Amino acid sequence: MIDVILNTIVSGILIGGFYAACAIGLSISFGMLRIPNIAHPGFIIAGGFLTYYFNKTFGLDPLLAGLLIIPIFFAFGFLLYRGYNRFFESKRDEREGQMSALVLFFGVLMIIEALLSVTFGVDFRTVTTPWSSIVLHFGSVGICLRMAVPFLCSVLMVCILYLYFSKTYLGLVIQAVAQDSMAATLIGSDPRFAKSIAFGISFSTAAYAGTLFVCLVPVEPSLGMQFLGRVFSIAILGGLGSPLGTAVAGLIVGITESLTTAYIGSSWTLAVSFILLLIIIAVKPTGLFRR
């Protein structure tokens, strides 16, 4: 009995770490830059499919392939912010701009799903590596490397981002810009450049989260919509813009889902994050860990 609970919690933690990697990019784009990028999970899935493609075509190790697609996504995010800034942020009416942007990203999410379906088909895809099937035993707890490796990579990612935003000059500038564009201009930094970098970083995390995704479980184009609830509840729960808060929130959601699957039934798992999300929004929209 205790073993089952222990195993459930351990797998919840491993999944939760991966969820944090999925949500952290949203925490940056929505939390710091106020860009309502609901297409974020779509880009995660796209990253997964690209990793799959590189793995199948060139036989690259997925973790390595993921590193290769990061620059592509970074450049894409960087340029996308330029366009976003021109179309929406320069508008007089901020609220109108946000609403249009929201609908725009919804369109983007649909397009990504459709393009992936057209290119790769609607089947589930996954990559297998030599380490995928290794299981390590710690007493009664078994840890599958298929889950542990993405978890470790996610932890690494969160740590790097935490250090980046709290220790490096550009990271601090981004934080400053996030709080007050005008003030940042005064210290001599171009807010548009800083925000472009941040949006590029957000996209890079989406790409690598996709890589981890496809290592972890089979991926299919329409999963993007399902992940919407997860990434948003984690990002909001984590206090938007705080890497460590996101990590803790990811673990909370991961463990809750894992327990739900074990004790209530897997058909309810998807509802967990959405219910959690509604509760957070109704009770404390600022999240548990305010910056």
Add this chain to the structure above:
Amino acid sequence: MMKKVSFELIIPGIIVACIGLLIAKLVSGIYFFYVCYAILQMIALAAAWNILGGYTGYVNFGIGGFFAAGAYTSIVLLKYYEVNFLVAILAAGTVSGILGLLIGYLSIRVRGIYFSISTIAVSTILQMVVLNTPFLGGAKGFKIIRPPAFPPFSNYIEFLFLLILLISFFAVAVSRLIEKSWIGRSFLAIKDSEQAAETSGVATLKLKILATVVSCALMGIAGAPYPYFITLLEPYSAMGLTLGTYAFAAVFVGGRGCWFGPIIGAVLLGGLQQSVTVMISSEWNILVVGLVIIAFVLLAPNGVVGLLKGRKKPVLLKKKDRV
């Protein structure tokens, strides 16, 4: 007020019903009615969405959920309790309206993306509930056998066509009534600045709840005849995002915050959808709608109506205000 309602709702309603009957009598092809049904349903959903999204500026992505809530309510009542169709329609509207009340209370606390995401949450949770409830057909869904046609109709689809025609008329008429009254004006004020509206004496909380409840109830009503149209009601297609996305895309194509925008948008988009689906697969279908949405948001934020009217003139101008 009563006089206004009878002028705007009842008399034109009777006229629309007569025209519908006439069409049903004159046209004999079944396919025609299927296409018309799909477009009219889109008009109804788009007009309903417009009341909340177009006027007050709260973007609801959960159209599928409220629509399906109406469809499931009506089929459960019709199948298990064999009630009158009219009762089923009213019940569908009530159930979705109550769900709308829930969303409305959320809209008090949050706005923008938070609100939009919670509508997705509510509709996903509804889908989970249906999937896990055998009474509601679970994942397999309900198989529905259409009753035989009754006079004056030669086919049941003609009856359904008339029904959805009246429903979409009702949805458009309600949104027109709202737009032309002080309520519509206050909705627009809420969209532009909630603070300024509140300090100008607008009861923003009450009006936001009113907008969500009316909007969602109309979506439920639009869903009521759907089970008989589709004949297989299952959670994936009924509650999926496609149906709802088309509806709100129609609003963006036609023009937000204007009662006839949804009609224009739904006719254009419905026509496009029919031709794309006939020619190529459903994935391409989604791709095309996605591109249409993006194109309109970027290039013509006020839709076709905005393009026709020229530079962002408010749609709410009344004749006597133009002077």
Add this chain to the structure above:
Amino acid sequence: MALLEMKKISKSFGFPALQNVDLSIDAGDRIGLIGPNGSGKTTLTNIITGLIACDDGQVIFENRDITKLSAHRRSRLGIARTFQIPQPFYSLIVRQNLYIPLRCRLKSEEAMFTEAGRLLDLVGLSDKADGLPSDLTQIEQRELELARALALSPRLLILDEVLAGLTSQEIDGALEILRVICESGVTVIMIEHIMKAVMGFCNKIVVLNSGMKIAEGMPEDIFRNPEVERAYLGE
């Protein structure tokens, strides 16, 4: 009898924004509310109008406790305000911007039309009545703010920096309009940085600094007060 009374108002946003502020305003007063940036002027305004709730304290308007009353109810009782950054209803034409508050007291569209015309005349916007707020200049948008506030037929009018950015001549013109408004029996609270205007217009001045009321009195006395000088010029 005081028109508005605030007793021991406190508000914290993680840091104390207002601490134990008492304020008493008589009908017919022309109050100048001054203080350095971040001293709590806007927070106080938001608490009076009901846009935010205070953590502690009591707001009494015309002998009625309105502490728990929502903002739109307060505005119907006759508390009106303008916003520092104009917030016109962009989807409505200028005249219809006034219909929103006018509906609180007038029922027919005809009456609203006439009254809106009168108010737009007063602030000098009659020729823009059928235009969109987005076509107005910054200053015209502020005039629209004023007209919209007046449309409530307020007992108390709070002006949040309506004069900022005006030339000296324009200020004189605006003050002239405000005097007319006061003479019609409206009590005014004016938040302003332009001291010349405050001195010329107000009969009483309240000074806030770091969320506390540090002085209150006749304009001449206030500027001889050493504490006010310290707040503005530093130690």
